[in-house]
Amino acid sequence: MAKVSIGLRGWRFDEDEVFTDEGEFRPLDEVPDDTRRRLIRLTYLQGKPCDACYLIHGEAEKKRCNEAELVYGEPMEEVLLCADHEADFLYWFREAGGSAHRETEAFRDEFHEWFASGERAPEGYGGLEHVDTDVDALPTPPDPDELNRRLNESHGGTRKRIDLRTGEITYEEWNGGDEDDEETTDDLGDVDLGQDYPTK
Numbered sequence: 586m587a588k589v590s591i592g593l594r595g596w597r598f599d600e601d602e603v604f605t606d607e608g609e610f611r612p613l614d615e616v617p618d619d620t621r622r623r624l625i626r627l628t629y630l631q632g633k634p635c636d637a638c639y640l641i642h643g644e645a646e647k648k649r650c651n652e653a654e655l656v657y658g659e660p661m662e663e664v665l666l667c668a669d670h671e672a673d674f675l676y677w678f679r680e681a682g683g684s685a686h687r688e689t690e691a692f693r694d695e696f697h698e699w700f701a702s703g704e705r706a707p708e709g710y711g712g713l714e715h716v717d718t719d720v721d722a723l724p725t726p727p728d729p730d731e732l733n734r735r736l737n738e739s740h741g742g743t744r745k746r747i748d749l750r751t752g753e754i755t756y757e758e759w760n761g762g763d764e765d766d767e768e769t770t771d772d773l774g775d776v777d778l779g780q781d782y783p784t785k
C-alpha cells in the first residue's frame with residue numbers, strides 16, 4: 586500500500602485509507618481512528634512554527650521562526666520542525682535517548698528540554714532516511730470547515746463535530762441554524778501545553 590505524507594513530512598498515511606480512488610479525501614467516518622486523529626490534527630498544525638526555532642526566538646520574535654515542515658511523534662505530543670532543525674531532532678531521538686520517550690506524554694517536553702539546554706546534533710550529522718520531498722508538493726490536509734460539512738452532509742437530528750485538536754468526533758443536538766463553530770477550534774485552546782509550545 587502506498588504511503589503518503591499530507592501537509593507536513595513525517596507522518597505517513599496509507600493512501601487507500603485516506604483517499605478514494607478518485608483522489609478525494611474519504612468521509613471521516615470511514616477513516617480508521619488513529620488515521621483520522623492525525624489527519625485532523627494536521628489541519629491544526631499547518632502553518633505553525635518549528636518548535637526548535639520557537640525555543641530560540643520566543644513568542645516576541647515568533648515571526649523569525651521557520652514554518653514547520655516536519656511532524657514527529659503522536660498527535661497532541663508531536664514535535665514540529667523546520668528542515669534546519671530536523672537533524673537536531675533526529676540526533677536526539679537516535680543518539681541522545683529520545684527514542685525512550687517515543688509514544689509517551691513526555692516526548693515533546695523531553696525534546697524541548699534537551700534542545701533548550703543548548704544540546705545540538707554534531708556538525709554534519711545527517712542520516713536522514715526520508716526522501717527529501719518538497720513539502721509544497723504534498724497534498725494539503727482537508728479544510729476544517731469542509732471536514733465538518735462533509736461529516737454532517739447526510740443526517741439530521743444530532744450533529745457531529747470534530748475536535749480539531751484531538752480528532753475526536755462528538756455528537757450534539759443540532760438546532761439546525763447555528764453555524765457558529767467557534768467552540769470547535771477554541772474549547773481546548775487553554776489546555777496546558779507548556780509555555781514553550783508554539784501557539785499561533
Ligand SMILES: [Zn+2]
Pocket residue numbers: 635636637638639651666667668669670
Ligand atoms: Zn527550526
